Amino acid sequence: MDWTFLIFTLVKIAVVFAVVMTMVAYAVLVERKVSAFIQDRVGPNRAAPFFARYIPFLGPRLVRWGIFQPVADALKAILKEDYTPAHVRKVYFWIAPAIAMVPALLTLAVIPFGSQIGSQKMVIADLDVGILYTFGIVSLGVYGIVLAGYAANSKYPFLGGIRSSAQMISYEISMGLSVIPVFLLVGSLNLSDVIGNQSGSLLNWHVVKQPLAFFIFLIAAFAETNRLPFDLPEAETELVGGYHTEYSSMKFALFFLGEYAAMISVSAMMVTLFLGGWTLPFLGLDQPAATIGMGLVHILIFLMKLCFLLLIIIWVRWMLPRFRYDQLMDLGWRRFIPVALANIILTAAVLAFVRS
Amino acid sequence: MTDLLFIVFAGLALLCGFLTVANPFTRSPVASALFLVLTMVWLSGLFVLLHAFFIAAVQILVYAGAVMVLFLFVIMMLDLREEERRQWNRFGVAAGLIAVAGLLGITVLTVVRSGISGETEATLEGTTPLLGTALFTQYLLPFEIVSVVLLVAMVGVILLSKRELK
Amino acid sequence: MIVSRKPLSLAERFYLPAVANGFKVTWRHFRRTVFEGKTAAGETAGGFHPEVPWKVEPGYRGAPYLVRDQEGHTKCVSCQLCEFICPPKAIRITPPGPDGQAADRKNAEKMPRDFEINMLRCIFCGLCQEVCPEEAIFLQKDYSLSGGSREEMIYNKERLLALGGTHSGTQKWKHKLEEAKAQEAFPVKTP
Numbered sequence: 001m002d003w004t005f006l007i008f009t010l011v012k013i014a015v016v017f018a019v020v021m022t023m024v025a026y027a028v029l030v031e032r033k034v035s036a037f038i039q040d041r042v043g044p045n046r047a048a049p050f051f052a053r054y055i056p057f058l059g060p061r062l063v064r065w066g067i068f069q070p071v072a073d074a075l076k077a078i079l080k081e082d083y084t085p086a087h088v089r090k091v092y093f094w095i096a097p098a099i100a101m102v103p104a105l106l107t108l109a110v111i112p113f114g115s116q117i118g119s120q121k122m123v124i125a126d127l128d129v130g131i132l133y134t135f136g137i138v139s140l141g142v143y144g145i146v147l148a149g150y151a152a153n154s155k156y157p158f159l160g161g162i163r164s165s166a167q168m169i170s171y172e173i174s175m176g177l178s179v180i181p182v183f184l185l186v187g188s189l190n191l192s193d194v195i196g197n198q199s200g201s202l203l204n205w206h207v208v209k210q211p212l213a214f215f216i217f218l219i220a221a222f223a224e225t226n227r228l229p230f231d232l233p234e235a236e237t238e239l240v241g242g243y244h245t246e247y248s249s250m251k252f253a254l255f256f257l258g259e260y261a262a263m264i265s266v267s268a269m270m271v272t273l274f275l276g277g278w279t280l281p282f283l284g285l286d287q288p289a290a291t292i293g294m295g296l297v298h299i300l301i302f303l304m305k306l307c308f309l310l311l312i313i314i315w316v317r318w319m320l321p322r323f324r325y326d327q328l329m330d331l332g333w334r335r336f337i338p339v340a341l342a343n344i345i346l347t348a349a350v351l352a353f354v355r356s
Numbered sequence: 357m358t359d360l361l362f363i364v365f366a367g368l369a370l371l372c373g374f375l376t377v378a379n380p381f382t383r384s385p386v387a388s389a390l391f392l393v394l395t396m397v398w399l400s401g402l403f404v405l406l407h408a409f410f411i412a413a414v415q416i417l418v419y420a421g422a423v424m425v426l427f428l429f430v431i432m433m434l435d436l437r438e439e440e441r442r443q444w445n446r447f448g449v450a451a452g453l454i455a456v457a458g459l460l461g462i463t464v465l466t467v468v469r470s471g472i473s474g475e476t477e478a479t480l481e482g483t484t485p486l487l488g489t490a491l492f493t494q495y496l497l498p499f500e501i502v503s504v505v506l507l508v509a510m511v512g513v514i515l516l517s518k519r520e521l522k
Numbered sequence: 523m524i525v526s527r528k529p530l531s532l533a534e535r536f537y538l539p540a541v542a543n544g545f546k547v548t549w550r551h552f553r554r555t556v557f558e559g560k561t562a563a564g565e566t567a568g569g570f571h572p573e574v575p576w577k578v579e580p581g582y583r584g585a586p587y588l589v590r591d592q593e594g595h596t597k598c599v600s601c602q603l604c605e606f607i608c609p610p611k612a613i614r615i616t617p618p619g620p621d622g623q624a625a626d627r628k629n630a631e632k633m634p635r636d637f638e639i640n641m642l643r644c645i646f647c648g649l650c651q652e653v654c655p656e657e658a659i660f661l662q663k664d665y666s667l668s669g670g671s672r673e674e675m676i677y678n679k680e681r682l683l684a685l686g687g688t689h690s691g692t693q694k695w696k697h698k699l700e701e702a703k704a705q706e707a708f709p710v711k712t713p
């Protein structure tokens with residue numbers, strides 16, 4: 001165990017954590033703004049700290065864009081009364097929000113978010129079984145929700161918990177099956193290899209080679225992160241708030257942030273698996289960076305792709321109504337799983353044909 | 357370092373395993389299920405120490421992530437109060453002991469017969485292609501038999517749960 | 523008549539047209555708001571809420587207040603029906619008791635000694651208005667109540683009466699009389 005390794009890893013973890021938490025906060029803002037625009041409103045445009053007035057020109061604009069809103073949101077979440085209803089199961093009630101938050105962050109450990117800066121590879125842990133690790137961790141995410149539903153000890157949260165466990169298991173299968181063709185193409189489970197395989201030209205991106213896999217993965221990602229159109233575990237109109245009905249204050253905020261963190265990690269996975277990770281197929285941007293500046297550019301490219309996917313996920317929420325539960329299960333089991341299986345067989349056959 | 361981690365993981369796995377079957381604080385099946393999940397997690401830690409990353413990841417993915425969620429799912433549907441009130445049942449204890457003893461016997465017998473010394477290094481080094489090759493060449497027949505058995509079990513379950521077939 | 527459903531095409535079973543149309547609609551609104559600067563509030567009211575007060579439409583259910591009749595008397599007779607029906611138990615009435623103050627109007631035996639509505643609990647459901655036999659409580663147009671403490675949000679009788687004002691338009695006994703007269707004529711006219 002040498003010290004430089006430890007220090008660099010800790011620094012990377014701290015930076016990734018900080019960046020992701022900021023992105024989570026602003027993803028919430030973007031969500032509110034986009035929803036407002038789609039619904040003919042303006043969205044948050046009031047939160048103004050005292051110094052905003054003194055910034056010439058930019059100040060009022062920042063206020064109007066709601067740049068300070070996340071700060072206000074966070075303060076509100078922290079200062080609200082943390083209420084524990086009398087009928088809950090205390091232990092589970094306390095650990096559920098933490099469990100909901102953690103898996104989403106753990107997933108990011110294996111995502112290569114850039115090529116390298118100096119001699120440091122821009123990934124926290126370059127595992128050989130990267131993708132299996134992410135699936136394993138993602139599959140643990142359901143516990144937070146199930147436990148929250150169970151802990152609340154009342155009907156609606158319970159229904160939410162039950163729904164989410166069934167939904168997440170079902171869609172995990174199609175998600176897992178949908179990426180297998182990608183790994184057949186790459187021949188390795190390491191995420192850095194996956195990115196290496198997509199360099200060279202736009203046609204090498206897996207979204208071009210495996211569009212079907214990409215779409216199944218994208219839709220399964222909606223179900224895994226409990227986003228509309230598959231937000232049945234929360235389903236405000238039928239289950240009040242679903243699994244987090246009984247939560248308030250910071251505990252509720254943890255669920256809320258956990259959902260956005262999960263969105264970010266799923267988008268990061270999609271960028272890595274299908275959209276070429278930190279590469280762009282021109283200007284030599286698909287080779288590991290030689291200088292620090294290029295390293296930063298790579299990270300920027302990764303973040304931009306990530307934001308694009310986040311925007312899609314956010315937009316879809318305001319575009320489609322919630323599915324009925326039987327439609328959801330039908331879509332998962334009777335449409336996507338067969339299609340994903342067919343995709344695997346087809347890819348394997350083509351590969352065997354090409355390579356022989 | 358590795359030895360220390362081994363002791364930590366193994367100890368925690370044993371502790372959680374114990375709490376799964378005999379929890380002095382609560383008799384709630386949900387607590388048992390959750391401790392079983394924790395046991396799985398520590399076991400996968402042990403696999404990591406053996407450099408078997410693939411098995412470690414699959415352990416979490418399949419057992420902790422899918423099987424145990426279904427367990428929880430079913431447990432939460434049950435009437436837990438009755439479960440907590442239930443008394444020891446002599447037949448159950450005896451059957452359980454016999455089953456555990458049998459399983460332990462088989463495991464010990466297999467390990468002793470195979471002649472593995474305590475010092476074996478991991479031969480597959482955990483890389484996925486090697487594991488796949490081994491499964492599909494050396495162990496092809498057992499692998500296929502297991503898949504057929506699982507398929508039969510699946511068909512059986514569907515038959516049982518759909519009583520009135522048309 | 524039973525309308526048989528038309529079988530869905532393959533694309534429809536994968537929800538593709540739904541997604542395409544959804545995008546078309548949302549994009550239209552997004553474009554209108556972002557690039558043309560048109561918002562619903564801007565179009566209808568010419569501005570946004572705190573600066574441009576929101577126009578309350580008739581029939582809006584705001585905060586419930588007590589009203590006086592055309593002569594300025596308390597209409598409420600302290601029957602406590604509203605207290606019983608209120609789903610979140612926001613109303614608390616103190617009746618005058620056997621030798622309390624008499625009602626300040628004819629046709630009534632008593633009026634409440636105190637009448638409190640906790641506006642933090644009230645859900646503006648309108649059941650109190652519906653159940654009141656004396657047409658003494660109405661959901662009015664106030665929708666934005668605020669206060670510095672919980673106590674401040676419990677409105678007492680004086681406050682409720684002052685906020686409610688008189689409702690000369692709703693005179694129960696006059697209406698009853700008219701109704702009775704209308705029923706004497708034949709055929710019965712339905713309003």
Ligand code: SF4
Nearest residue numbers: 608644645647648650
């Ligand atoms: S409006 Fe509904 S909640 Fe409010 S006081 Fe009347 S009955 Fe109670």
Ligand code: SF4
Nearest residue numbers: 598599601602604654
């Ligand atoms: S407001 Fe109406 S219902 Fe309520 S006590 Fe007075 S008369 Fe009765």
